[in-house]
Amino acid sequence: xxxxxxxxxxxxxxxxxxxxxxxxxxxxxxxxxxxxxxxxxxxxxxxxxxxxxxxxxxxxxxxxxxxxxxxxxxxxxxxxxxxxxxxxxxxxxxxxxxxxxxxxxxxxxxxxxxxxxxxxxxxxxxxxxxxxxxxxxxxxxxxxxxxxxxxxxxxxxxxxx
Amino acid sequence: xxxxxxxxxxxxxxxxxxxxxxxxxxxxxxxxxxxxxxxxxxxxxxxxxxxxxxxxxxxxxxxxxxxxxxxxxxxxxxxxxxxxxxxxxxxxxxxxxxxxxxxxxxxxxxxxxxxxxxxxxxxxxxxxxxxxxxxxxxxxxxxxxxxxxxxxxxxxxxxxxxxxxxxxxxxxxxxxxxxxxxxxxxxxxxxxxxxxxxxxxxxxxxxxxxxxxxxxxxxxxxxxxxxxxxxxxxxxxxxxxxxxxxxxxxxxxxxxxxxxxxxxx
Numbered sequence: 001x002x003x004x005x006x007x008x009x010x011x012x013x014x015x016x017x018x019x020x021x022x023x024x025x026x027x028x029x030x031x032x033x034x035x036x037x038x039x040x041x042x043x044x045x046x047x048x049x050x051x052x053x054x055x056x057x058x059x060x061x062x063x064x065x066x067x068x069x070x071x072x073x074x075x076x077x078x079x080x081x082x083x084x085x086x087x088x089x090x091x092x093x094x095x096x097x098x099x100x101x102x103x104x105x106x107x108x109x110x111x112x113x114x115x116x117x118x119x120x121x122x123x124x125x126x127x128x129x130x131x132x133x134x135x136x137x138x139x140x141x142x143x144x145x146x147x148x149x150x151x152x153x154x155x156x157x158x159x160x161x
Numbered sequence: 162x163x164x165x166x167x168x169x170x171x172x173x174x175x176x177x178x179x180x181x182x183x184x185x186x187x188x189x190x191x192x193x194x195x196x197x198x199x200x201x202x203x204x205x206x207x208x209x210x211x212x213x214x215x216x217x218x219x220x221x222x223x224x225x226x227x228x229x230x231x232x233x234x235x236x237x238x239x240x241x242x243x244x245x246x247x248x249x250x251x252x253x254x255x256x257x258x259x260x261x262x263x264x265x266x267x268x269x270x271x272x273x274x275x276x277x278x279x280x281x282x283x284x285x286x287x288x289x290x291x292x293x294x295x296x297x298x299x300x301x302x303x304x305x306x307x308x309x310x311x312x313x314x315x316x317x318x319x320x321x322x323x324x325x326x327x328x329x330x331x332x333x334x335x336x337x338x339x340x341x342x343x344x345x346x347x348x349x350x351x352x353x354x355x356x357x358x359x360x361x362x363x364x365x366x367x368x369x370x371x372x373x374x375x376x377x378x379x380x381x382x383x384x385x386x387x388x389x390x391x392x393x394x395x396x397x398x399x400x401x402x403x404x405x406x407x408x409x410x411x412x413x414x415x416x417x418x419x420x421x422x423x424x425x426x
Binding site: 002020022042046049055056062063065110114132134 | 189196199236260263265
């Protein structure tokens with residue numbers, strides 16, 4: 001067992017983990033942040049995507065000990081304290097970008113990273129390409145792509161302000 | 162996953178010492194292949210030595226060499242202005258590995274040390290005549306890759322960086338993805354640089370990455386997609402599976418090579 005310290009959604013946390021403990025296990029089982037899902041557990045589906053130091057990462061394919069000192073953001077860390085949704089969450093709701101909802105947390109986390117990494121603009125084709133690491137088995141991609149395109153100006157406007 | 166002792170040394174020398182403690186001590190770089198392998202219990206390490214604390218990440222150009230640190234992620238290579246300028250085909254290749262999330266963790270050193278027969282990086286390293294630097298020596302690409310999942314690396318040897326000779330006049334990579342896994346069924350890197358004109362193929366060969374001398378000779382005479390249109394690659398030694406026969410892959414090699422030459426301009 002190793003003791004690790006990291007920041008999750010802005011809060012300092014520490015935990016005892018085994019070498020083999022996955023980041024997603026730490027988040028879900030030790031910290032109770034069950035918004036991050038485990039879909040395939042084989043690095044394919046992206047339901048477990050979180051941000052590690054600002055980059056989207058599959059938390060089922062990273063050891064918890066590797067997150068020592070890192071800043072993690074999960075789906076629970078997006079909305080403001082008063083409940084105001086992150087623009088990406090708001091646009092997912094607005095455009096009904098979910099069916100069963102299982103892939104949604106990972107989709108939202110990936111989508112935010114995609115928009116942040118492309119400040120100059122994003123075409124529909126680019127959004128579809130960039131979403132390669134996230135699978136929606138309801139095949140609800142069309143509205144997800146619409147939601148991301150709609151969130152783009154909101155997110156960059158906010159940054160500019 | 163079996164449990165193991167996790168270690169994160171702060172120097173290459175310490176990492177080598179930890180690896181020398183036993184044959185079951187394994188290295189983790191980005192972990193994008195290794196963690197899935199551990200999950201399947203295909204490997205039972207006594208300890209896992211993380212290279213993330215060794216300062217092996219970074220990209221620099223000095224004189225006629227582009228150096229990429231072993232722990233540099235695919236995303237960093239793909240976005241690097243220096244790589245895009247010096248060897249555009251290499252940035253292109255990095256931007257197509259896995260998906261965004263894999264590219265944020267996966268590293269060039271990890272890809273090369275693993276030498277998966279479908280990995281993309283070996284094609285670039287071989288085609289560009291790069292040199293793999295380790296804690297012990299410098300290994301030429303031609304000597305480094307020794308068959309499926311096999312390299313010249315010794316058990317306590319760690320890749321520290323990869324050096325690409327410059328100037329590279331032309332470079333491009335094209336791959337035909339297996340539709341579900343998205344791994345390269347056939348990936349071809351073409352290059353014209355200090356190592357000459359080279360064509361390296363990944364994904365297709367039973368023994369991993371290999372060069373195609375007939376194409377290299379044809380392209381050295383005339384750099385054009387038409388110059389290699391008539392080159393027939395032998396299906397002997399190529400993979401044959403439910404995704405495609407050896408003959409299909411042999412045909413794809415010429416198709417992908419032509420596309421790569423056209424993309425390189």
